[in-house]
Each structure stands twice: as C-alpha cells, then as structure tokens.
Amino acid sequence: MNQGKLVTVVAIVALILIGISSIAFTVPQWEKAIVVRFGEVIRQDQIPGLHFKMPFIDDVRRFDARVLTLDAEPQRFLTQEKKNVIVDWFVKWRIANTLKYFVTLGGQEAEARRRLEQRVRSQLLNEFGKRTVRDVVSGDRRVIMKIVSEKADEEAASFGIEVVDIRIKRVDLPEDVSESVYQRMVAERARIAKELRAQGAEAAEKIRANAERQREILLAEAYGQAESVRGEGDGKATEIYAKAYKSNPKFYSLYRSLNAYRSSFKTKDDILIIDPSSDFFRYMKNPR
Secondary structure (H helix, E strand, O other): OHHHHHHHHHHHHHHHHHHHHHHEEEEOOOEEEEEEEOOEEEEOOOOOEEEEOOOOOEEEEEEEOOOEEEEOOOEEEEOOOOOEEEEEEEEEEEEOOHHHHHHHHOOOHHHHHHHHHHHHHHHHHHHHOOOOHHHHHHOOHHHHHHHHHHHHHHHHHHHOEEEEEEEEEEEEOOHHHHHHHHHHHHHHHHHHHHHHHHHHHHHHHHHHHHHHHHHHHHHHHHHHHHHHHHHHHHHHHHHHHHHHHHHOHHHHHHHHHHHHHHHHOOOOOOOOOOOOOOHHHHHHHOOO
C-alpha cells in the first residue's frame, strides 16, 4: 500500500512538472524567442525572464541575440587592372528583427551566414573592381570597409539582420602579381633615387661654381692689395735709397761695386773675362 502511494505521488509530481514545462518557459539574456502556434508567429522578441504559453499547441523558437562572427575563407577579387588579389575578411552581425529573420530564413543561422556572405562578397567584388592593386594594398581600407558595411547592412535588413562591422584582415597578392608589384616598386624607388641624385649633383655644381667664383674674387682682391702694398713699399724703399745715395755718391758707387764683385765671384771656380782697365775693377785697383 505504501509503495502504491509512493508511485502515485511520483506520478503526480511528474505530471505537474510536465505541465509546468509545457506552460512556462524562460528566455536568457543572450537569446531572443518567438512563440509559434500552428506555424503562425503569435509573439516575438520575448524579453529575458519567465513567460507562459499554451501547452502542446504553442512552440518556442530561440535565437542567439549576441553579436556573431562570420569569418569567411580568403577569396580572390579582381582589381581595376584585372589582377587578382586574395582578401581575408570577416563580418560582425546580429539579429535585428526576429520576425523577419524567422520568416525569410526560417530561423536558420547557417542560411543567414550563407546569404550574408553572398551580399558582402558581392559588395567587396564591386569595390575592389573600382580600385588598383596599389590602392587596395597600400591605400586606406577604411573607406572600402565603410562603404561595404553600409550597403551590406541595407541589404541584410531585408531578412532581419544588422551588420555591425566588416573588417579586412589582410590583402595578399598572388605570386606573379607580387613579383610584378615588387619590380614596379623597385623601379619607382630607383627613379626617385636617380632624380634625387641628379638634384644633389646640380646643387653641388652650383655650390662648387659659387665657391670657385668667390675664391677667384678673393684671390684677385688679395693680389691687388698685395701689389699695392708692394708698390708702396718699393716706392718708399726707392725713395730711401735715393736719399741715402744722394747723401754720399762715392760710397754708393763703392757699395754697388762690392755687391757686383760678391755676385760675380761666389765660388773659386767663377771666371770673368773682361778688360782689366774697365771701370768694373776700378775699386780693386785703387780702393782709395
């Protein structure tokens, strides 16, 4: 009897729990929920907390309300020059309208990712096709991401999705394009270096020519001043000599003869062929 009562109590508790679970449901903070009755949505965007529904005929569909990440595989895009670039990108998105999301996509996250990837890839293809390899590799990618984010968000709104952000992680070049770009960069740097060297050589020639001109001017001015000073000195010396010679002409004559002898007979081997009776030997014959 006691065992029968225990079984009855357990059955009653189980029925109560089943009834409560079929009537009440909870919505966590990170989820959105809709209540569907016979395929028709009767309530949507349930706020977090405890809610109730009709048992057995109402069905609760739950969706992740957090910001989700769509990390796409790296894909090839054609640039304006018809060259391929490999782009690695991702999208941050979330459910904005639960009813649209359920009606258009059936609430399937995989389908939402597929459609969102198609929209973003189409916009990226369009934007990369307007730009050159140099623009997409070394240019400002924020412009591309902003344009693609806005357009993708407008298109994704039709199935209840909000595009939070789109980021390009990296843009790589195929090996042949990389080599072509590298060679072009080398040629460009070589051209700039050659131009800078030419400008430097031209500036150096101007500086050198100006320095030479200044040097010639300074030397000419210095030579003129030196010649002027030398001329003044020679004039004064001549004047002093003239005064000195006029004061004693005989001594001057003797002095000049002695200097001539010194210059003519510097060594023992010096020979002078001249008439002994000439005036040159006058002071040798008769010093007085």
